[in-house]
Amino acid sequence: MSGAAKRAILSGLRLTSLRVRLVVVFALVALTAAVSASGIAYWLNREAVLTRTQDAALDGFRQDMQNRAAALPLRPTQYELEKTAQQMAGGEGYNVLLIGERAAGKPIVGASNRDEFTLDDVPPRLRDAVDKRQDLSAGNAAPYHLYWLRTERAGKPYLVGGTRIIGGGPTGYVFKSLEQERQDLNSLAWSLGIATLLALVGSALLAQAAATTVLKPVHRLGEAARRLGEGKLDTRLRVSGTDELAELARTFNKTAESLEKKVADMSAREESSRRFVADMSHELRTPMTALTAVTEVLEDEADNLDPMIAPAVQLVVSETRRLGDLVENLMEVTRFDAGTARLVLDDVDVADQVTACIDARAWLDAVELDAERGIMARLDPRRLDVILANLIGNALKHGGSPVRVSVRLLGGEGEPDGAEELLIEVRDHGPGIPEEVLPHVFDRFYKASASRPRSDGSGLGLSIAMENAHIHGGDITASNSPDGDGAIFALRLPRDASTLREAADGGEDRRGGGRDGHHARGDRGDRGGQGGRDGRRADGRDGDEGVDAQ
Structure with a gap:
């Protein structure tokens, strides 16, 4: 199975996890109920079948002991015992064994069928119970009683019972096979198992129907919430019924209306x-x-x-x-x-662009440049100049010298081969940026006056730099140097910002719509429509524009 197929299956399971849980719960409840009912029914039927069979056999055996065995002489012969045993077993479906004495201490045994039932088939504990004389009392009127137990021989179930004649006479044992009853009970067990399986399947179908009934409104609610999250604030749910799901739909509609x-x-x-x-x-x-x-x-x-x-x-x-x-x-x-800001793209040598920015503001003596010539990128030169001016000017004003600017290319896996991303780092050697300030350095009008000297800037420079990075499809991050010596601002830009034209034509910038919904068109005709700022020369005063306190 391919990885895509596995992912599709896992995705399907995730999407129907609630459905699966409902089906599993219904199935477990049905299985528990069916197994419990089947077990109780099997146990009751088993006891009823076995009790009926053993009662019939024992009652017939007791009656024959009273009518036939009791009529034997006190010292019967083996022939008399066997004949009586055969008469007692005839047509009753069981075998009989009679034990008498031809003389004191000399027992003789008469069996209805010696191949089927012998004295060895009688468990010793049953013989002990039959031979034991009970004391007479108000609750016990007879010294001997009929005893029975269920046993197995060669894997087949049997009923063995025994008693003796009161006042002298032979001791008798009955041996009845329960194989037919076991087969009947096995058939009953199979029937109950099939019924349990059918109940399980039926419960799964009912659970599926119930899950569909419950999950369909939940699915509609999820879709409505997704549309609401996408900005379609006019999304409403159709309300029907008076149950909890209908109340939930009404609450959603009220919430959406208020939102x-x-x-x-x-x-x-x-x-x-x-x-x-x-x-x-x-x-x-x-x-x-x-x-x-x-x-x-x-x-x-x-x-x-x-x-x-x-x-x-x-x-x-x-x-x-x-x-x-x-x-x-x-x-x-x-x-x-x-959303009227536009990109005016051109092919620029990044190292030359950084050098021009530094030279125009007379920062050559204060800035170290580590940039290889010949790194070409398709960007908006004016906006890149604004970004660099704000980052470098911010480092000079609020950091510590020397300020180092490095330029390098990054690939998809962080390797220079086939690089598609431009990385420009501006590092100063000042006290760094307090941790509580770092999340806010790009906020508008934010000044970390408590940790920096008094700023002459407007608090908009780094914010504008970030916006210019975003319109290129890039980003700026601020952090402190690992060795604690200064702050590092890292500008990441795509090497070719013209790829944003398609996104701009669709009404979104590289950020998927962005914070402000800026477009990133590359029309050069927009240069004249930018206002006075767009056409200004990058002289020495421009470097002070919008420089924030870090």
């Missing part, structure tokens, strides 16, 4: 918040352009200003730049949230 209403309210509020941020960002761009122009003039004239005024001018210039960066970051965030 749909809450999600609609949350979506409306979220959309309103997005519009507010987008509108605010666009409205701030016009005054920010004027402020930026004024601050540039003030900065150019800084050397001619009064020394008392110069610090204030420098503060205004610095804070105006920070405000401008914040507005640009907010606009970028709104693009991601609205």
